[in-house]
Amino acid sequence: xxxxxxxxxxxxxxxxxxxxxxxxxxxxxxxxxxxxxxxxxxxxxxxxxxxxxxxxxxxxxxxxxxxxxxxxxxxxxxxxxxxxxxxxxxxxxxxxxxxxxxxxxxxxxxxxxxxxxxxxxxxxxxxxxxxxxxxxxxxxxxxxxxxxxxxxxxxxxxxxxxxxxxxxxxxxxxxxxxxxxxxxxxxxxxxxxxxxx
Amino acid sequence: xxxxxxxxxxxxxxxxxxxxxxxxxxxxxxxxxxxxxxxxxxxxxxxxxxxxxxxxxxxxxxxxxxxxxxxxxxxxxxxxxxxxxxxxxxxxxxxxxxxxxxxxxxxxxxxxxxxxxxxxxxxxxxxxxxxxxxxxxxxxxxxxxxxxxxxxxxxxxxxxxxxxxxxxxxxxxxxxxxxxxxxxxxxxxxxxxxxxx
DNA sequence: ACTTCTAAACTGACTGGTCAGTACAAAAAC
DNA sequence: GTTTTTGTACTGACCAGTCAGTTTAGAAGT
Numbered sequence: 001x002x003x004x005x006x007x008x009x010x011x012x013x014x015x016x017x018x019x020x021x022x023x024x025x026x027x028x029x030x031x032x033x034x035x036x037x038x039x040x041x042x043x044x045x046x047x048x049x050x051x052x053x054x055x056x057x058x059x060x061x062x063x064x065x066x067x068x069x070x071x072x073x074x075x076x077x078x079x080x081x082x083x084x085x086x087x088x089x090x091x092x093x094x095x096x097x098x099x100x101x102x103x104x105x106x107x108x109x110x111x112x113x114x115x116x117x118x119x120x121x122x123x124x125x126x127x128x129x130x131x132x133x134x135x136x137x138x139x140x141x142x143x144x145x146x147x148x149x150x151x152x153x154x155x156x157x158x159x160x161x162x163x164x165x166x167x168x169x170x171x172x173x174x175x176x177x178x179x180x181x182x183x184x185x186x187x188x189x190x191x192x193x194x195x196x197x
Numbered sequence: 198x199x200x201x202x203x204x205x206x207x208x209x210x211x212x213x214x215x216x217x218x219x220x221x222x223x224x225x226x227x228x229x230x231x232x233x234x235x236x237x238x239x240x241x242x243x244x245x246x247x248x249x250x251x252x253x254x255x256x257x258x259x260x261x262x263x264x265x266x267x268x269x270x271x272x273x274x275x276x277x278x279x280x281x282x283x284x285x286x287x288x289x290x291x292x293x294x295x296x297x298x299x300x301x302x303x304x305x306x307x308x309x310x311x312x313x314x315x316x317x318x319x320x321x322x323x324x325x326x327x328x329x330x331x332x333x334x335x336x337x338x339x340x341x342x343x344x345x346x347x348x349x350x351x352x353x354x355x356x357x358x359x360x361x362x363x364x365x366x367x368x369x370x371x372x373x374x375x376x377x378x379x380x381x382x383x384x385x386x387x388x389x390x391x392x393x394x
Numbered sequence: 395a396c397t398t399c400t401a402a403a404c405t406g407a408c409t410g411g412t413c414a415g416t417a418c419a420a421a422a423a424c
Numbered sequence: 425g426t427t428t429t430t431g432t433a434c435t436g437a438c439c440a441g442t443c444a445g446t447t448t449a450g451a452a453g454t
Binding site: 244248 | 427431432
Binding site: 154167174 | 222223224225226227228303306307308310311312313314321324349351352355356359360362363364366367368370371372375379380383386387390391393
């Protein structure tokens with residue numbers, strides 16, 4: 001299974017993902033050329049097309065991969081915790097994720113609210129999966145009375161997701177000198193206050 | 198000054214702004230062609246170049262124009278109000294602005310955190326101007342004791358700005374059936390809680 | 395071992411299309 | 425009669441995607 005061939009190929013794909021995510025985060029999908037991606041990954045252009053059907057498919061698989069990791073982190077973060085603590089744990093997980101994959105987070109923030117793009121449907125779906133984890137937690141909290149009864153589940157969930165993203169990326173882009181721990185504290189404080197019954 | 202000629206020209210420029218903002222919000226700057234913009238504005242391509250030096254300059258002037266309006270709204274919103282009320286008024290002004298110029302808000306959200314683009318410097322500057330209005334209010338509130346003393350002015354200001362943007366656009370894109378008043382209520386509630394001393 | 399053989403992985407020059415920007419004569423608006 | 429807009433045609437750069445050819449890993453033969 002993991003002979004030299006597949007390992008080599010997996011390595012190439014990984015390098016292409018890394019190159020693509022950085023460039024697209026900086027410039028956007030359209031402004032990033034396949035030649036750029038290939039050059040940054042240190043492979044020939046043909047290799048990109050040997051490994052991915054098209055530029056769009058590369059990006060879609062990248063989104064799937066990245067958000068898949070995030071969803072998994074979310075799931076792990078809430079596992080077995082009561083609603084309030086689960087919520088705080090989610091915020092921590094999200095920020096930790098953004099810290100580790102900052103380029104991907106930046107990309108997500110920039111492409112998330114676009115319309116009329118080929119991969120929009122894919123992104124919408126994946127976003128739904130990640131947010132569903134948050135929604136489950138909020139729903140459980142509202143049902144058990146741990147969270148305010150008037151909290152709208154769908155709204156609160158997507159707001160929580162988006163707010164973490166925007167606050168963290170804003171910090172990274174405009175105030176990179178500051179440690180991420182400060183954002184975490186600020187956000188946790190806000191979430192805690194909002195979650196008060 | 199406002200003879201028929203300049204008015205007509207101003208009208209053309211306005212139509213080009215509207216066309217450009219819609220297309221760029223949907224597709225992004227690079228994916229939007231000058232031919233598209235001209236067609237949507239109902240104008241010949243040559244007219245675009247008669248009125249604007251280049252596609253990039255058109256976009257930069259668009260940013261200047263749009264954020265200029267927002268900054269003016271912000272200034273008007275806080276004028277003469279004590280810190281707490283000024284803050285609530287700012288949130289209302291921001292959401293009102295987003296409701297009126299939703300395409301521009303969407304565009305702003307998508308392009309705000311980009312790096313390595315020609316117009317990035319312009320955007321950074323304009324963002325600073327808009328946020329400065331918020332910052333002045335927060336600063337005054339912290340100084341007078343109306344707002345929590347441990348509030349970091351720079352952080353709180355940019356967070357407030359970004360959060361309004363992301364929550365409103367998220368609602369517009371993913372839950373357009375809901376009235377914006379709900380977002381306003383939710384956001385005001387959050388801001389009020391956070392602003393509590 | 396050590397040489398073939400084979401298929402997978404990779405290469406980079408090339409193609410066809412797209413697009414920003416130009417040119418300019420004629421028309422329309424003022 | 426001056427400014428603004430139109431319409432069409434054009435150029436040159438750029439770029440997604442292709443493909444014939446090269447390299448490489450490792451299997452098969454000896």
